Amino acid sequence: MKLAVVVQRYGADINGGAELHARYIAERLARTHDVEVLTTCARDYVTWRNELPAGEERIGPVRVRRFEVSRERDPDDFGRRSFDVFETPHSLKDELAWLDSEGPTSPALVAHIERHASDYDYLFFFSYRYHHSYHGIRAAAGKAILVPTAERDPAIGLGIFPPVFRGVRALMYNSHEERAMIHAASGNEMVPGVVVGVGSEIPPVSSVNAARFRQAYDIRGPFVLYVGRIDENKGCRELFQFFQQFQFTLRRPLQLVLAGKALLPIPDSPMIRHVGFISDEEKFDALAGCEALMMPSFYESLSMVAIEAWAMGKPVLANARCDVLQGQCLRSNAGLFYSDYPEFAETLHVLTTNRGLATALGEHGRAYHAANYAWPVIEGKYDAMLQRLQQAGPAPSTIEPLPGWLSRQRGTVPPASEVLANLPSGPARLASAGTEPAPRPAGGPPRGPRRGSRRRHGHRPPPRQGR
Amino acid sequence: MSDFSLRADSVNVEDIMRQIRARVKEKRGADYTEDEVKELASVKLEKFLDPLAVRSGLLDEYRRQRSTTSLLGIEAPPDLYGFDAETMYASSRGTAGSILRTLRRWLNPLLKLFINPNPLIHVLNLQTSLNGYFTRSIGRVSDHLQQRDALNFEVLNNVVVELTRLSIENRNLKMRVESLNTRLDFAERRGRALEGVVQYKPGSSPVSLTTLEPVADNGNPEDADKTGRRRRRRRGRRRGPGGEGGEGAEGGEMGGGEMDAGGASDGGSEPSQS
Numbered sequence: 123m124k125l126a127v128v129v130q131r132y133g134a135d136i137n138g139g140a141e142l143h144a145r146y147i148a149e150r151l152a153r154t155h156d157v158e159v160l161t162t163c164a165r166d167y168v169t170w171r172n173e174l175p176a177g178e179e180r181i182g183p184v185r186v187r188r189f190e191v192s193r194e195r196d197p198d199d200f201g202r203r204s205f206d207v208f209e210t211p212h213s214l215k216d217e218l219a220w221l222d223s224e225g226p227t228s229p230a231l232v233a234h235i236e237r238h239a240s241d242y243d244y245l246f247f248f249s250y251r252y253h254h255s256y257h258g259i260r261a262a263a264g265k266a267i268l269v270p271t272a273e274r275d276p277a278i279g280l281g282i283f284p285p286v287f288r289g290v291r292a293l294m295y296n297s298h299e300e301r302a303m304i305h306a307a308s309g310n311e312m313v314p315g316v317v318v319g320v321g322s323e324i325p326p327v328s329s330v331n332a333a334r335f336r337q338a339y340d341i342r343g344p345f346v347l348y349v350g351r352i353d354e355n356k357g358c359r360e361l362f363q364f365f366q367q368f369q370f371t372l373r374r375p376l377q378l379v380l381a382g383k384a385l386l387p388i389p390d391s392p393m394i395r396h397v398g399f400i401s402d403e404e405k406f407d408a409l410a411g412c413e414a415l416m417m418p419s420f421y422e423s424l425s426m427v428a429i430e431a432w433a434m435g436k437p438v439l440a441n442a443r444c445d446v447l448q449g450q451c452l453r454s455n456a457g458l459f460y461s462d463y464p465e466f467a468e469t470l471h472v473l474t475t476n477r478g479l480a481t482a483l484g485e486h487g488r489a490y491h492a493a494n495y496a497w498p499v500i501e502g503k504y505d506a507m508l509q510r511l512q513q514a515g516p517a518p519s520t521i522e523p524l525p526g527w528l529s530r531q532r533g534t535v536p537p538a539s540e541v542l543a544n545l546p547s548g549p550a551r552l553a554s555a556g557t558e559p560a561p562r563p564a565g566g567p568p569r570g571p572r573r574g575s576r577r578r579h580g581h582r583p584p585p586r587q588g589r
Numbered sequence: 590m591s592d593f594s595l596r597a598d599s600v601n602v603e604d605i606m607r608q609i610r611a612r613v614k615e616k617r618g619a620d621y622t623e624d625e626v627k628e629l630a631s632v633k634l635e636k637f638l639d640p641l642a643v644r645s646g647l648l649d650e651y652r653r654q655r656s657t658t659s660l661l662g663i664e665a666p667p668d669l670y671g672f673d674a675e676t677m678y679a680s681s682r683g684t685a686g687s688i689l690r691t692l693r694r695w696l697n698p699l700l701k702l703f704i705n706p707n708p709l710i711h712v713l714n715l716q717t718s719l720n721g722y723f724t725r726s727i728g729r730v731s732d733h734l735q736q737r738d739a740l741n742f743e744v745l746n747n748v749v750v751e752l753t754r755l756s757i758e759n760r761n762l763k764m765r766v767e768s769l770n771t772r773l774d775f776a777e778r779r780g781r782a783l784e785g786v787v788q789y790k791p792g793s794s795p796v797s798l799t800t801l802e803p804v805a806d807n808g809n810p811e812d813a814d815k816t817g818r819r820r821r822r823r824r825g826r827r828r829g830p831g832g833e834g835g836e837g838a839e840g841g842e843m844g845g846g847e848m849d850a851g852g853a854s855d856g857g858s859e860p861s862q863s
Contacts, residue, residue: 451602452602452603455600455602456602457602458602459606465609465610468609468612472605479600482600483602
């Protein structure tokens, strides 16, 4: 089959979550299909400045076609428009203006999709919230497969997106929570969808060496690890507070090792070590040596590093206020979670002192990874979906047209944050049959259905206004 | 917390989290959810708040007062009638009415020979406008009062809930302070007891186990006894004539804990002075 992967940025050195996800999927699909990546010339997701040359190039096994972004993002304008559509009643026109402001606005990319949609069997669009996905899907709805990478942020409550979720041929979800949220927001249950996520290149055990990492960064004694952007939205500020408080209760030293770019001042403590950006090899060495992986993030659509930790047989300590992470921990039986300091202290204490429990959780993690996130499983789900769509035959473009000019001017659309607040939350604990078999012990309690609608009280940082 | 009985195939995160939460609850003394705190605030107010300062049925009373003083209970005003220069000559009898109105208009000059109806029309017109004005004003004031009432209620409710929460927290903190005092006291006593049983190698200078400073070894049991007596005397003097019953049990215990700590350090350094 001839497939296209449409994503906002693409490159070997671009490590954003959705972009990395798109690259992994494109490279894997390229083994059995003819894959072309359609993307922009941008490298920076804040400005969308054209930094890479337009035209064709080859990155690994895939051909990449880049298109120029017509205008850079103005952060002030985007902030103002985000406030308008997220916090106040507004019109569809305002939402479309917000989308233009968010970018990456590339008319050339959308025009290419419109002209050449018939050349491809299917087009995979990554990240529902961006300009290229919205307009690209409208240009090729009959062949569009969406990988939404949706998080629980107000953008999901905007009125322009439900027709997109209902109009694509299929959706590849990252988690059960994401699927439930999109179902509730758009009522797209009839659209074929599967919870897939993404795999990762896990090195063989023989090539992983924890001592190498310890030696390289002079780390002695037990440590817990955080890998990712060190940012307030990732829950790092709270992690620092909790960890420093936890230090007072410790009888033996425990270090917190942070790997990643720091956008937040790191506390000046001998027990908190920042090692900066590390290579994949070092990351797996660090995972092999740590007691547990810390995942303090409030918003995740899928935590790849948590899956990598499970693949390495390490338990995860996650923030319970992130539905996806909590759901993953419950379904995998391989991680604990906390919602406040006392729970943080108890769970971290348990993970770092009860060797038997940590090992058992790690084993569950390994099994969970093998059952759900090993590459053969992921590839199998993608192939199954493509076959299913092919058997169903070509579908006409069924996406609902935009309302008329007058309707678009009416300021009757509710604030997106209000819509988001009314969506059900909490971990989706029941894995649908055939989509994600969780390695449950035989004697465990039965898993109930998804928890009912539950409103959260405070604690989370204010919702993001776009990436 | 490392007392989980484990088999790899029997690990269940839900159970573990349940145990961890139970453990947290046990440590906190009490763990109340938002709903529980609200329930406590409305039901068991007198148990947590000072009954002299805040009435336990305050919220209920406030609700009752709101319902009696609300303008919502007053019966609705009658419909406002419209009045203009034509109203006095109008008739509601259909076609006959219109003939009657025309007749009245024709006879109007005759009527004006006897009375002048214009001031009457003017006054009634003015009265209609005044009625409308007052109805609107009362409506506005009523709305305003209702909004303010809602705000007052919210503030009062939040104050009561917060007060209850703080009261519970205060009680828990008091318990923790007591527990810490007891533990500190125990640790001090244990330290002193250990100091008493340590046997030093001949020729080495003894070290205080509480301060880890070298102390002179007199080796005379009578001296140790004297030191103990002196320490007890000093502790007695510090507590003063009021003794432990000075400011209630809690104050006494806290004071006792602090003095024990001071006494211990004195005990460690005194032999070298004597």
